[in-house]
Amino acid sequence: MSGQDVRRFVEQAARQQQFLDVASREEAIRRFHAHLDLTPRGEETVPLDRAVGRVLAADVVAGVDVPGFDRSGVDGFAVRAADTVGAREDAPVRLTLNAEVLAAGAVPALAVVPGTATVIATGGMVPRGADAVVMVEQTEVADGEPLAVEIRKPAVPGQFIAAAGSDIGRGETVLRRGQVLTARDIGILAAIGRAEVAVARRPRVAVLSTGDEIQAPGTPPRAGAVYDSNGAILAAAVAELGAEPVALGFAADDEDALSAAVAAGLACDALLLSGGTSKGAGDLTHRVVSRLADPGVLVHGVALKPGKPLCLASHHGKPVVVLPGFPTSAMFTFHEFVAPVIRLLAGMPPAAVTTVDATLPLRLTSERGRTEYVMVSLVEGTRGLAAYPIAKGSGAVTAFGHADGFLTIDAQAEAAEANTTHPVRLIGRGIHPADLIVIGSHCTGLDAIVGLLVAEGVTVKALNVGSMGGMAAARRGECDIAPVHLMDYVTGEYNRPFLAPGMTLVPGYRRMQGVVFRPGDSRFDGRPGDVAAAAAAGDPACIMINRNAGSGTRILTDRLLGAARPEGYWTQAKTHNAVAAAVAQGRADWGVAIEPVARLYGLGFLPLQEEHYDFVIPAARLDRPAVQRFIATLGAPATVARLSEIGFSR
Known part of the structure; x- marks a missing residue:
């Protein structure tokens, strides 16, 4: 970047700050909705086999009865209940059989008159004169002529008969406008004879990611680039809401290209953009959107976190939204500001909030x-x-x-x-309690164990909050298992000194901690880990990447360094992977991490100390089936082999 580019960046940033008129969430929504046409986008008729997931455009009123006739609910005999009074096992009532069999779909030709019965199958139409059906199990066909049946149990009127209209009555409203059609609803529509149904037209929502840093998934990663996750996430979220996503891909930070993409997006019912600030606070995307008419930009900046850079606009009543580029900000602002609008355009009622x-x-x-x-x-x-x-x-x-x-x-x-x-x-349909709650330190070895449990049908929720956070959760009874690797600074013993009353320690596995560095760095190659770390700590040009306070690795690192505070000491990574990535990318020269992660990133590794990665279990939860399943899986030969394969030992 030239000096002129830097000056332009700073000037744009100043102009941006002057423009930004931050609105409250409520005010932003009020302005936005006031300038939108929020009526559904019309309707269309689709066949039932394409109606699942669509939004019903109008109430559905049944034009027929379901069932359309009185029908039998069992295999047996259609009778007059009065003819069966007094029937017993030892004194059955004998009825003459009519000369027809009423299978499902057959129309009766004969009436059931006093003293007679007709054979009927499940679903068969009940003949005139009959007011009950006797199950075949409660009868026996009598020998002789004329053919007769013996009834061993009295029937009551209406027995085993589904009356016409007892399920759905003609004129009844069976489905309501705004319902999202499910498989059960399709069954109802078919039952009343509908081959097709009127549904709300899916609003077409254009999705465009912006920024020079964006690249398409499936392409080799390039330095400084990020894959376009926003485009995929937003398109899927749009589809979940009953709308039709129109993927426009991504546009680089070029004003002409971005203007053309925005023009294409305006052919749809709504336009969503994300990002576009990689050239700095000048916000190219906002500049392009600000040219829209009637009325154009309504809000640029909302007083919330995440999502402050949100830009809401309207073009002739059509919503145009520039979401922040960061994924969590983009998704949060989408669900808060955009999803309610799409639901209205799709003919859906507001979402329930729990x-x-x-x-x-x-x-x-x-x-x-x-x-x-x-x-x-x-x-x-x-x-x-x-x-x-x-x-x-x-x-x-x-x-x-x-x-x-x-x-x-x-x-x-x-x-x-x-x-x-x-x-x-x-968010979503509510809380779904997991069989096993794991809170504490993260490890790729633990991922392997959890994977084995999930394959067996055990549901697991894992929260990575570090060893000390896991200990605290175990003390409060908020987890089943707390994975920890805490070393006592004085004795060097792992985990046991930190146990509180009511906690059980289940031995886990061992993993080697060491100094990680880029291969070929002569400051580290071939030297003992502690010696190399001491030398690096005294070299201002050798930058380290540290771990977060409260982690087992940080305790080990502080013990290694003593009073030394080398360059980069206060830069704290929350995971072993983050340490390895910083070293691999040259943002740091060394750090402390576990050997499997160093291997994964192609880094050099100097062993320091084998640590114990164990599992703390509150005594009150020890006998839970999922906890016992975890302990059994931990010691299983297949687990031991898998841990060894990825660099851990029991």
Whole structure:
């Protein structure tokens, strides 16, 4: 980037800040809806085999009775109930059989008169004169002429007969406008003779990702680029809402190309864009959208987190939305601002909102002036539901997908305190309790064990909050298993010194911690790990990447470094993978991580210490079937072999 480019970037940033008129969530929605045509996009008629998942365009009124005639519910004999009075096993009533058999679909030719009965199959039309059906098991055909049947149990009027219209009556409204048609609804439509049905036309929603950094999935990764996950996520979310996504792919930060893509998108019923700020705060996407007419941009900036850069516009009543580029921000703002609009365009009623109360197990700081929405995962503890924040940031692809819901921190609050209760708005259909709750340190070896359990049908919820977080969750009774690798700083012993009363330690496996570096770096190659780390700590040009406080690896690293605080010490990665990635990409020169991860990233590895990765289980949960299944799987030969294969030992 030239000096002129830098100057242009700064000037654009200044103009951007001057423009940004941040609105509250409520004000943003009010402005947006006030300038949209939110009526459904019309209707179309489709055959039943293409109607599942479609939105019903009008109430459906039955034009026929279901069943359309009185029909038998069993195989047996159609009789007059009065003729069976007094029938017993030892004194059966004898009735003469009529000369016809009423199979399903047959129309009776003979009436049942006093003293007679007619053979009838399940679903058969009940003949005139009959008011009950006797099951074949309660009868016996008598010998002789004329052919007769002996009834051993009296019948009551209406017995085993489904009366005409008893399921659906002519003129009855069987389905309502706005329903999303399911397989059961298709059955109802078929039962009243409908071969096709009027449904709301699916609104066509154009989806466009923007930015020079975007590349298509399936292509080799390039430096500085990210795969277009937003396009795939948003298109799927649009389809889930009963609309038709129109994928426009992605456009680079070129004004002409972006203008052409926006023009193409305006041929649809709505246009969604995401990103487009890779050239800086100048926000090329906003500049292109701001040229739209009647009325154009309505809101640019909403006082919430995540999602502040949201831009809402209208073009002749058609919604145009620029979502933030970060995946979690994009999905959150989509569901808050865009999904309700698409539902209306698709003829669907507003989505039901469900909230539950949950306790926040740790303190969360917040930025005053913006309403903050925190994605959480819910677990059932001894004190009720606990809400664990999914602290992956708005740039994470998985944060929204792994969340059970979100809680709100008021714009005027600086924090949400630990052990306070908050309403959590659920995402999706609600909470689905897992068989096994795992909270603590993450490891690829644990992933392998969980994979084996899932293959056996065990449902698992795993929250990666570090070893100390796992210990705290186990103390509070919020998990079944807490994976930990905590070393006592004084004795060097792992995990056992940290146990509290009521906790059981199940030995897990061993994994080697060591210094990771790029192969060929002479500052590390061929040297003992502790010696290389000490030398690197004294070299200002040798940048390290550290682990987060509270992790077992951080305890080991601090013991290794002593009082030294090398360059990069305060840069803290939350996972072994993040340490390895920083070193592999040259953002750091060394760090401490486990050997399997070093191998995965093609890094050099100098062993430091074999650590114990064990499992803490609250005693009250030890006998749970899923916990016992976990323990059995941990010791199984197949598990031991799999752990050995990926670099761990028992």
